[in-house]
Amino acid sequence: MKVGLFIPCYINQLYPQVGIATIELLEKLNVDVGYPSGQTCCGQPMANSGFEYESNGACSNFVENFKDFDYIVTPSGSCAYHVKKHYDIIPQTEEVIKVRNNVYELCDFILNILKIKDLGASFPYKIGVHKSCHGLRGLRLGSCSEVVGKQYSYIEELLQEVKGVELMPLSRTDECCGFGGTFAVTEEAISVKMGKDKIQDHLDSGVEVITATDTSCLMHLEGLINRNKQPLKVLHIAEILNSNL
Amino acid sequence: MSHSKLASIFNKDEKRVDWHDKALWFVRHKRDKSVHNVKGWEELRNLGHGIKAHMLSNLDNYLIQFEENAKKNGVEVHWAANDEEHNKLIVDILKENNAKKIVKSKSMLTEECHLNPFLEANDIEVIDTDLGERIVQLAKERPSHIVLPAIHKNRHEVDELFQEHLGTKPCDGDPQYLTGEARKHLREKFISADAAITGVNFAIAETGGFVVCTNEGNADMGAHLAPVHIACMGVEKIIPKQEHLGVFLRLLARSATGQPITTYSSHFKKPRKGTKMHIIIVDNGRSEQLSRPDFRASLHCIRCGACMNTCPIYRRSGGHSYDATIPGPIGSILSPGKDLKKYSTLPFASTLCGSCSDVCPVKIDIHSQLYKWRQIITKETPQPFIKKQSMKAMGKIFANPSQFEIVGKIARWSLRNLPKAVINSKPNAWGKARDLPLGPKQSFDEWFKERENEKKS
Numbered sequence: 001m002k003v004g005l006f007i008p009c010y011i012n013q014l015y016p017q018v019g020i021a022t023i024e025l026l027e028k029l030n031v032d033v034g035y036p037s038g039q040t041c042c043g044q045p046m047a048n049s050g051f052e053y054e055s056n057g058a059c060s061n062f063v064e065n066f067k068d069f070d071y072i073v074t075p076s077g078s079c080a081y082h083v084k085k086h087y088d089i090i091p092q093t094e095e096v097i098k099v100r101n102n103v104y105e106l107c108d109f110i111l112n113i114l115k116i117k118d119l120g121a122s123f124p125y126k127i128g129v130h131k132s133c134h135g136l137r138g139l140r141l142g143s144c145s146e147v148v149g150k151q152y153s154y155i156e157e158l159l160q161e162v163k164g165v166e167l168m169p170l171s172r173t174d175e176c177c178g179f180g181g182t183f184a185v186t187e188e189a190i191s192v193k194m195g196k197d198k199i200q201d202h203l204d205s206g207v208e209v210i211t212a213t214d215t216s217c218l219m220h221l222e223g224l225i226n227r228n229k230q231p232l233k234v235l236h237i238a239e240i241l242n243s244n245l
Numbered sequence: 246m247s248h249s250k251l252a253s254i255f256n257k258d259e260k261r262v263d264w265h266d267k268a269l270w271f272v273r274h275k276r277d278k279s280v281h282n283v284k285g286w287e288e289l290r291n292l293g294h295g296i297k298a299h300m301l302s303n304l305d306n307y308l309i310q311f312e313e314n315a316k317k318n319g320v321e322v323h324w325a326a327n328d329e330e331h332n333k334l335i336v337d338i339l340k341e342n343n344a345k346k347i348v349k350s351k352s353m354l355t356e357e358c359h360l361n362p363f364l365e366a367n368d369i370e371v372i373d374t375d376l377g378e379r380i381v382q383l384a385k386e387r388p389s390h391i392v393l394p395a396i397h398k399n400r401h402e403v404d405e406l407f408q409e410h411l412g413t414k415p416c417d418g419d420p421q422y423l424t425g426e427a428r429k430h431l432r433e434k435f436i437s438a439d440a441a442i443t444g445v446n447f448a449i450a451e452t453g454g455f456v457v458c459t460n461e462g463n464a465d466m467g468a469h470l471a472p473v474h475i476a477c478m479g480v481e482k483i484i485p486k487q488e489h490l491g492v493f494l495r496l497l498a499r500s501a502t503g504q505p506i507t508t509y510s511s512h513f514k515k516p517r518k519g520t521k522m523h524i525i526i527v528d529n530g531r532s533e534q535l536s537r538p539d540f541r542a543s544l545h546c547i548r549c550g551a552c553m554n555t556c557p558i559y560r561r562s563g564g565h566s567y568d569a570t571i572p573g574p575i576g577s578i579l580s581p582g583k584d585l586k587k588y589s590t591l592p593f594a595s596t597l598c599g600s601c602s603d604v605c606p607v608k609i610d611i612h613s614q615l616y617k618w619r620q621i622i623t624k625e626t627p628q629p630f631i632k633k634q635s636m637k638a639m640g641k642i643f644a645n646p647s648q649f650e651i652v653g654k655i656a657r658w659s660l661r662n663l664p665k666a667v668i669n670s671k672p673n674a675w676g677k678a679r680d681l682p683l684g685p686k687q688s689f690d691e692w693f694k695e696r697e698n699e700k701k702s
């Protein structure tokens with residue numbers, strides 16, 4: 001099984017530690033990981049802004065880089081969702097279809113393809129899980145509060161096996177954090193207010209570390225936490241699953 | 246004004262935002278508790294979706310069937326292509342019957358057609374009898390929510406408003422006293438009304454009957470007392486069969502407020518002896534929306550308001566920030582179909598979190614439609630030069646790995662080395678309330694290459 005690692009553009013540039021934790025974790029699990037060097041971005045920033053047509057080049061570049069892998073794994077539910085849901089703007093060749101079918105968010109891949117739950121990690125902190133929307137309601141990486149049915153959450157299933165982790169309950173389990181890509185800038189007031197409310201929910205619950213399947217949400221929350229000097233840390237789920245504290 | 250401008254004005258009063266958010270979250274939470282107790286809720290949603298899709302595909306036939314049956318029942322049926330025709334029809338009926346005083350129960354359609362100002366211009370008094378609607382009518386505002394029209398007002402504001410218009414005593418916003426006074430005031434209006442106007446929640450093709458749902462019984466009160474009843478409906482309110490009501494009534498009340506059933510589900514079929522009943526069937530842009538494959542499902546909407554209650558943006562920006570008849574997520578996919586330019590910022594007033602689509606009782610893919618409107622808006626309405634150029638540049642950079650590497654390097658260097666004051670300065674909306682991440686020395690790419698080289702040596 002050959003696995004291609006996709007590191008989203010902003011993780012590559014701004015949060016390399018998330019990429020490093022992801023590759024180390026996969027290698028620990030004996031996955032044959034390849035990192036194609038020509039990768040850039042899935043195209044989501046343009047597409048969500050309404051400029052899908054400017055993202056054709058990014059989409060094609062993505063497919064070109066990952067077409068030869070059995071699976072494509074990425075530490076971002078949002079990017080995986082974008083490839084799956086919105087790559088209908090380029091011609092649906094066999095390669096494109098294959099890439100769209102085989103792209104996985106990291107937790108989903110570990111739990112449902114590798115079928116591993118206990119990663120031998122330990123992380124003695126109180127954790128608040130932020131269920132990033134595109135992963136949750138797009139990829140269905142967990143049940144959401146709106147839909148009636150079986151309750152599940154991939155990220156929590158993995159965290160439950162991490163030694164020392166205490167999962168803290170939130171009063172609003174899956175409300176959006178307000179990042180939303182360019183929304184964070186074009187609707188600045190609401191974006192910031194949503195983030196502040198989200199953080200307060202975690203603080204009220206005694207959370208020490210907020211984690212998520214998406215660094216974009218965490219970047220937004222971290223920006224607020226740092227500005228307001230609040231006693232919270234954010235870590236991507238890969239960093240926790242790769243910890244041995 | 247754009248949604249974001251109006252939203253940021255609303256956000257100047259954070260306490261009000263918190264209160265608005267919590268009030269609506271409470272309703273959403275009640276909805277959750279109620280639907281999680283219904284076995285087969287998701288099946289019910291599928292059915293609701295299916296029936297509406299089927300109805301829309303056969304709309305012409307069902308409308309004709311409905312008209313035939315309603316006429317058989319002794320109801321007069323009228324057709325209006327647009328708001329103007331709708332308003333004129335109503336005034337004609339009222340004049341024919343010498344009706345000067347009208348009571349009206351909640352109808353978003355008459356709101357959409359701006360019926361009230363039209364009636365007033367024709368010297369006809371119209372009183373909204375839904376308590377929330379009466380409040381916004383007195384305040385000369387429009388509803389900020391389709392189920393809870395005055396949710397943006399607190400009880401103290403209502404207190405003041407009633408003192409001014411109804412002559413009530415100051416009561417420190419005592420809800421019991423205020424509703425009591427409103428009831429007295431409205432009863433007088435009901436008794437003296439010459440005609441009653443209602444909306445329609447469901448019109449049944451098979452029987453020619455229709456159902457109006459209210460929690461206050463004000464539709465019944467109006468229609469049962471006045472000699473003339475005019476019911477206004479959009480074409481999409483049709484359902485094929487009586488038995489389908491069982492699906493929609495269950496979906497509607499729970500989604501709207503968490504109630505198992507709306508307090509009054511009033512079934513109307515034929516006029517009482519000596520009275521008249523009219524139905525006005527209105528298109529007003531609906532068949533155009535129906536012709537757009539990507540957006541036709543927006544016509545499934547049963548106006549429960551759940552997508553507003555759940556929307557984290559709506560709750561924090563208030564209904565008026567949408568500056569449209571129907572606010573919130575559903576309004577943001579309906580309004581651009583009416584006036585793309587005027588409503589061009591609405592599909593962007595969303596993080597595409599998808600909560601609206603998952604809460605919607607008739608499974609409208611609201612957030613996907615928001616995404617699709619965005620693609621149309623950037624092509625068909627003028628876009629700021631800078632936005633367009635930067636998107637183009639981004640597209641080029643991401644299509645070209647070597648360019649991406651250089652740009653990334655510069656960005657990281659700037660984040661590390663420029664003073665915070667410059668980075669978070671005015672043109673950067675990100676930095677107004679948030680810090681930017683520190684630019685790391687090494688990108689993942691560079692780390693990876695280094696590691697590969699070390700492995701080799």
Ligand code: SF4
Nearest residue numbers: 546547549550552605
């Ligand atoms: S779109 Fe769906 S959730 Fe929103 S008001 Fe209509 S029926 Fe209710």
